[in-house]
Amino acid sequence: SYVLTQPPSVSVAPGQTARIPCGGNNIGSKSVNWYQQKPGQAPVLVVYDDSDRPSGIPDRFSGSNSGNTATLTISSVEAGDEADYYCQVWDAYNDHDFGPGTQVSVL
Amino acid sequence: QLQLQESGAGLVRPSQTLSLTCAVSGGSISGGTYSWGWIRQPPGQGLQWIGYLYHSGHTYYNAPLRSRVTISADGSSNRVSLNLTSVTAADTALYFCARMAPMGSFDAWGQGALVTVSS
DSSP states (O other): OOOOBOOSEEEEOTTSOEEEEEEOTTGGGSOEEEEEEOTTSOOEEEEBTTTBOOTTOOTTEEEEEETTEEEEEEOSOOGGGOEEEEEEEEOTTSOEEEOOOEEEEEO | OOEEEEEEOSEEOTTSOEEEEEEEESSOSSSSSOEEEEEEEOTTSOOEEEEEEOTTSOEEEOGGGTTTEEEEEETTTTEEEEEEOSOOGGGOEEEEEEEEOTTSOEEEEOOOEEEEEOO
């Protein structure tokens, strides 16, 4: 399987920018998806194919992917952005791989 | 609007079979380029994919579970099913069904079904 790494937690003040890295060997060659999961809820896709947003997702959420790191960026962070965030790839062996998740706390 | 709803037994005895069904409404599970998957989340842990039914009809399973899992679909009832045999306490989790888009993202999820394995 393909190993993805994420920091366990990221803290950010309201109105500031949160950057959540997702590491993987040559991840820049893969398509990365990001999910937001709030307590007691199902995950929600917030970024797909590295940097595209599903309809209904605010443009405060953006993604990038290069080299060995993909990054989810949340601009102008709000209290409602507190959640766990997971990166995910669909690898060349038709397997799915999820990162361990990053808990975003809004100070 | 596409909706997915998981259902099944919430308590399963060790060594027995876990069976869940995902009812899909607002869209057909047959035809097109979407696939249908199952993902689980043990209490307090992250997401683990179980497997998916590709739109071609082929199934793909996570290697550690491959010998125990079966995913199937019933187009007439628009349902996707998950069977996991010989369960242990390690299979206790919240089980989600999800639609998989052509590029591999899961763009629609059910609310999840909690399954506890205990005697």
